[in-house]
Amino acid sequence: MKFKVLTLFPEMIRDGLRTSITGRALENNLIELETVNIRAYSQDKHGRVDDYTYGGGAGMLMQAQPVFDAWQAQVSGRKTRTIYVTPQGRLFSQSYAAELAQEKELIFLCGHYEGIDQRVLDEVVTDYVSIGDYVLTGGELPAMVMIDAISRLIPGVLHNEESAETESFHRNLLEYPQYSRPEVWHGQKVPDVLLSGDHRKIAAWRLEQSEGLTRERRPDLYAKYERQEAVIQVLSREKRLHIHMIESLRRGRGEVIFWKDRAVCVYDPDYRLGMFTAAPGKDAASQLIAAIPQNILDEMKYVLTTDIAIYRELADRLSGDKIRIVSEGRLACYTQRTFLPVKYKDIRLLKDVDLEYLTAHREWQDADQPAERIRAKAFYGAYAEQRLVGFCGWLPDGRIGGLYVEKAFRRQGIGTSLEAFCINRQLEMGFVPYGFIPKENEVALRMQGGMGLYLSEGHVWWLERS
């Protein structure tokens, strides 16, 4: 990721980003930073870049020419995404940061004084962004806030064992209070439950704390969370058939786009996966699809539906593009909390060197997925005779999949061990592991039952937009 910042105070940006996480990411070339001094593009002999505002009003405005020339000098060929930070912008958020982190390069335009001449903004700005409802002296601090939040989502920047994807957090809840040594400080003891070593009790206590904090400090977020919990209750009536929607919400990936009675749509914006379940009844599917905002339908790339009628409704609504049925099958979920036995021992996290093998031995939805899955620390390999002979992992939406074992090494329990290993990793993250099994894959379907997973009665369909 390359950040280019157009500003009157380049040193403010450089000084603000050269420490801690962003400083280390810059040193390791995981991110690049280029600061451009707008004043260098002034054509005024005193280097002025501001002037009075037409129509009167207090203060000075930055003129168009120096800003445009500074911007044009940075934009090579195609239009680079250019963010103008301003109180008049779209509110910045974690999901907005995730969207921006997908870009290869971002230009930030930092205003000062009363702002910048609208004509150059109209020509160069792609995103108007605000970090909150307050006015600041300049755009430099908001730009640094955004660069910090975006950088943390660039693979490799955060060293923590779990990548951002595997944190079991609730997007709509504030984080619980945290404690470290000593056990007693100023006469105040660390809550006993945190010393108990009982992961389930600790998780329950943390959730309770998060709910209490959110209710008290962010009633707006809490309302969203309550609605989400209500949807999870409805979906849980058929838990095995809806495990993908329940887990998407619980893991903080999906959001409820529509809910009426038993018709629900959960959308995972990062993976662009729409999950649908509709009540029986002839126009339930059409009502459900009719309620989905067009912009979400337009960006939706994958669909997992429990009702094939949704497929026909979508085919009509997805203007132009074709949507096709990729596979019909059943969901398998592991609802126990006990770790599964892993008989085959030589299983290790896949690294960059394994990219070729991973790419070659599986059909991937897109070319970058194998590398992205390795960066996400989401795939594990089985080794025999000093080499990789199979793998398993989880896909961007969180479902376990991609199990492969070379023919010569099958029927030795390696496949079962690989899947059990991945299930155990997800149990450690507080997830309910689940996967999708095509209906023709009899061996895999039988294997799930043998491992203690439950299969959904009903079928689900994978649809893909071509």
Ligand code: 4H3
């Ligand atoms: C962003 C920018 C607040 C925010 C900002 C925010 C200076 C914008 C100048 C700069 C204009 C006057 N204030 N809430 N200030 O994200 O260019 O507003």
